[in-house]
Amino acid sequence: MITTKEFDQMFxxxxxxxxxxxxxxxxxxxxxxxxxxxxxxxxxTIEITKELKDKLEEKAKKLGLKIQDVAKVLLAKELGLI
Structure with a gap:
């Protein structure tokens, strides 16, 4: 068994x-x-470009999720929370 920190370092x-x-x-x-x-x-509350909003909507539709959920998951992943 290894720790999360060790796993992250290996990754x-x-x-x-x-x-x-x-x-x-x-x-x-x-x-x-x-x-x-x-x-x-x-x-x-943030302002984003139409291009970014369109990409989020496209990904949300593909995954069958709400745009807010996709944004939350992507942000959490990028920031290392998941």
Missing amino acids: DNKEDISKYIDYNSPLTKEDLIKMLEKRKNEQL
């Missing part, structure tokens, strides 16, 4: 992490959304 160093991944029970998009919804929410 960042492009080392083989496959033996630490449980392929039998992967996270689903619903799991990710539930994880984000359990956290205390605060409101953020």
Whole structure:
């Protein structure tokens, strides 16, 4: 067993992490959304370009999600929260 920090370091160093991944029970998009919804929410209003909004809407439609959920998951992923 390794710590999350050790796992992250291995991932960042492009080392083989496959033996630490449980392929039998992967996270689903619903799991990710539930994880984000359990956290205390605060409101953020931002202005984005039409191009960015169109891309978010396209991805949301493809995944069957709301645009807000896609934005939350992408931001959380980019910031290392998931």
